[in-house]
Amino acid sequence: MTSIKHVGIVGAGQMGRGIAEVCARAGVHVTLCDVSEERARAGLAGIADSLLKAEKRGALTPEDRAQALTRVSVGDDLSRLSGADLVIEAAVEDERAKTALFRRLSEVVTDPAAVLASNTSSIPIARLAAAAGRPQTVIGLHFFNPVPVMPLVEVIPALHTSKATELRVRAFVGEALGKKTIVTQDRAGFVVNSLLVPYLLAAVRMVSSGTATAEDIDTGMTAGCAHPMGPLRLADLIGLDTVAAIGEALYEEYREPLYAPPPLLRRMVESGLLGRKSGQGFFSYRAA
Known part of the structure; x- marks a missing residue:
């Protein structure tokens, strides 16, 4: 098992709630945040619907579905992420918005060993790491849509990302979440x-x-x-x-x-x- 027990996710849209679902199904506590309580709760409703469909397909037992839902909490206050071991940003694909968010996350995530990751599809991770001011713990984790179905996650270390950070998140994604990982250089667009x-x-x-x-x-x-x-x-x-x-x-x-x-x-x-x-x-x- 990995040392990541609490995952924070910023952005309750299609990608964010998909990441939240796979983490919750893996037994990890998830805090899902968005800009409003309404949007965060809409994300939770989407997770509940997806889990129910998985149960109907026979991919989950009713007990597993219920347990997964209990592991997800939602809200609009980023300070709820302060104790997270890993925070994954899944906000709008806009560099200015993402850099501002990483500045804020560096203030509210109190554990200096906590990993700050971005699900960006194309923005260089180095720019986000510079905004956070703690580049050794910033990395890219690019999931694919729909997250519960697609097996791949691109892992993108920036120039200052520590090897410990890379190995920690690869172990979490591969072992806890059961995803296949590939490592790519920090260039716009990555591999896929x-x-x-x-x-x-x-x-x-x-x-x-x-x-x-x-x-x-x-x-x-x-x-x-x-x-x-x-x-x-x-x-x-x-x-x-x-x-x-x-x-x-x-x-x-x-x-x-x-x-x-x-x-x-x-x-x-x-x-x-x-x-x-x-x-x-x-x-x-x-x-x-």
């Missing part, structure tokens, strides 16, 4: 998104240029390349705002045109067409 996002953006450009419809592009990749999901449905699932934000971060880092979000993607985000979470993206998710 550096490969994935240019592919998604290329599909957006094909729609924009009229090469093919969204339906035909996705069918081409599922039926022709055996991908489980086409690129545009995958972009909708991730969130078009998140895809655009990752593209921006990659373009800022590398200045490669293939990373730049296409105008069509920018206009969709500006128009609130964010994909599955808004009900409309390249495909419609609204009930008929």
